[in-house]
Amino acid sequence: GIQVEQSPPDLILQEGANSTLRCNFSDSVNNLQWFHQNPWGQLINLFYIPSGTKQNGRLSATTVATERYSLLYISSSQTTDSGVYFCAPQGGSEKLVFGKGTKLTVNP
């Protein structure tokens, strides 16, 4: 099955800083989603992005399927951005395969 690697595993920022989170995957994918798990454990959909670039406010994502990676950009970070960010591609089946996540801490 698909192997998913996310980096960095931990990231600490000051409020207002920008960051880039990376997701590498081992095989071709049909879909890829990014999620934010907030400190209360809730999984929030950020992007559904099998290829190309999408933007939503201060967040944007790019997936280059041919090179098997996706990037999540967070600009002007806020304390409410803290939590764990997961990428989850789908390969030959419907199941999402989650990486171990990047734990982001944004300090005021």
Added chain:
Amino acid sequence: NAGVMQNPRHLVRRRGQEARLRCSPMKGHSHVYWYRQLPEEGLKFMVYLQKENIIDESGMPKERFSAEFPKEGPSILRIQQVVRGDSAAYFCASSPFLGGPGSYNEQFFGPGTRLTVL
């Protein structure tokens, strides 16, 4: 539009008891998925269901775990004779059925059920 509903949000069971977790998909969604998040681990797929059909159960433990999605009512994940290792957050997700077989639609997650086995 209500999102994916799960209940209960928290469930405490003693070893050997049964746990039943319920999931109501978003309106208009016909596909349901269950995932488990063990402490300090990522989320792992368990099972994928459509109404009255189990499509993929490759992530389900071989014993004690079962899932259903009846024609009427919520999807149920059932764990018999729970053990301490079953303590985890169990998430349900749903997706629409757009584009026919082989389409990979966006999955939306519920708030999860946190199971604690004493």
